[in-house]
Amino acid sequence: MPGFGLSAGITLTMLSIIVLLPIGALLAKGAGFGIGNIWETVNRERVWAALFLSFRLSLFAALFNLVFGVVLAWVLVRYRFPGRRIIDAAVDLPFALPTAVAGIALTALYAPNGAFGSLFKELGVRIAYTQWGILIALIFVGLPFVTRTVQPVVEEIEREVEEASATLGASRAYTLRHVVLPMLAPAALTGFALALARAVGEYGSVIFIAGNRPLQTEIAPLLIVIQLEEFNYEAAAAIGIAMLLISFALLLVINLIQVWSRRRIGYV
Numbered sequence: 001m002p003g004f005g006l007s008a009g010i011t012l013t014m015l016s017i018i019v020l021l022p023i024g025a026l027l028a029k030g031a032g033f034g035i036g037n038i039w040e041t042v043n044r045e046r047v048w049a050a051l052f053l054s055f056r057l058s059l060f061a062a063l064f065n066l067v068f069g070v071v072l073a074w075v076l077v078r079y080r081f082p083g084r085r086i087i088d089a090a091v092d093l094p095f096a097l098p099t100a101v102a103g104i105a106l107t108a109l110y111a112p113n114g115a116f117g118s119l120f121k122e123l124g125v126r127i128a129y130t131q132w133g134i135l136i137a138l139i140f141v142g143l144p145f146v147t148r149t150v151q152p153v154v155e156e157i158e159r160e161v162e163e164a165s166a167t168l169g170a171s172r173a174y175t176l177r178h179v180v181l182p183m184l185a186p187a188a189l190t191g192f193a194l195a196l197a198r199a200v201g202e203y204g205s206v207i208f209i210a211g212n213r214p215l216q217t218e219i220a221p222l223l224i225v226i227q228l229e230e231f232n233y234e235a236a237a238a239i240g241i242a243m244l245l246i247s248f249a250l251l252l253v254i255n256l257i258q259v260w261s262r263r264r265i266g267y268v
Contacts (some may be wrong), residue, residue, distance in 0.1 A: 007094045011190025012180040018239075022236055023244070026237055026240055026241060026244065027241065029233065029234065029237040030240075030241045031050065031236060032234075033234040033237060033238060037234065037238070038237075038238040038241060041234070041235045041238035041239065041243045042238055042239060043132075045215065046215060046218070046223070047220075047239060049214070049215045049216075049218070049224060049243075050218050050220040050222070050223045051220050051239075051242060051243065051246065053131070053134075053217070053218070053219060053220075054200055054219045054220040054221070054243075055200060055220075055246060055250075057131060057134050057135050057138055057199070058138055058196055058200045058202075059196065060135060060136035060138075061135055061142055061195070061199045062142060062192050062195040062196035062199060063141045063192075064139055064196070065139060065142045065143045065145070065191075065192070065195045066146055066188060066191070066192045067142055067165035069141070069147045069150065069188075069191060069195070070146065070147075070150050070184060070188050072091070072143075072147050073146070073147045073150040073151040074150075074153050074154055074155055076088050076091075076092060076147075076151065077151060077154040077155050078154070084203050085228065086240065089183045090210050091143070091144050091146055091148065091149075092143075093144075093149050094141045094143065094144050094186075095144055096154070098204070099198055099202070099203065099204025099205040100204040100205070100208070102137070102140060102141065102204070102205040103204055103205040103206060103207065104207035104208055105134060105211055106133070106137055106140065106205065106209050107128055107129075107133075107208045107209045110127040110128040110133055110209065112126065112128065115162075128209050128211075129209070129210065129213075129217065130211070130217065131212030131216075131217060133208065133209040133210060133211075133217075134206055134210050134217060134219065136209070137202070137206045137209050137210075138199040139157055140205065141198055141199065141202055142194075142195030142196075142198050142199050143192050143195070145191060145194035145195040145198060146188065146191030146194075147191070148191075149176070149187050149188070149190050149191035149194065150184055150188050150191055151185045152187075153184055153187040154182065154184070156238055157180065158249065161179060162175055162179065165179050178216055182261070185261040186261055186262055189254060189257060189258045189261065190258065192254065193251055193255075194255045195253075196250065196254070197247065197251065200243065201220075201221060201243075202221070202245055202255045203219075203225070206219055206221075206222075207219075207222055210222075220239060220242075220243055221243075223239055224229075224235070224236045224239050224240055224243075225237065226237065
């Protein structure tokens, strides 16, 4: 490949500056703090509650986006209806909208006196300042990752493939399960991983609608910010390392599933 050495050098340099050096600095800060002190900082009820809340709701939001993001991508590609282009453009709004603005907007909508919050209030359900509000915020910021990742793959699937399956006697449900979904699986899992990663580290759109009550609606990124504001950089690094390790484990599992799905498609 012409220019491989130069392009590889530039790529690795940018990767090191943007990704590896910050992670290395975090790990170095933690190493200076000591493993025992890191465990003592993380092994507290408030920290475990925040970590469990962040990763649990992020996983739920990513699973929701996995299903409805794929459906939305399929509808936008395969169907023509009034307003399709507007919906297609609106999918990118969470990318362009500042997270703080998104959080304020969601809080205004789902607060007890908001447009949607007042309707739920009549049903005895409270959205804002609860875990439901956090889940909605995480779904909002993560949906475009799945839709935009799957959409090009849907465009590449030729209708003749589905027609051939129907010609051979397969039902629409069988074609969907054994022909279409296996082709979408790698891209869908990539979008799921991106949505999960974004949700885990989301801060701006969550803190306004969460209420930030310890042991109830307090997310792990907020704990890190609190430690930084108190100039307790070692504790902030300890919580960050815990989030890094859990995120790495989750992404490793997702990548292994992706490899398995690609091999399965190759065998089929």
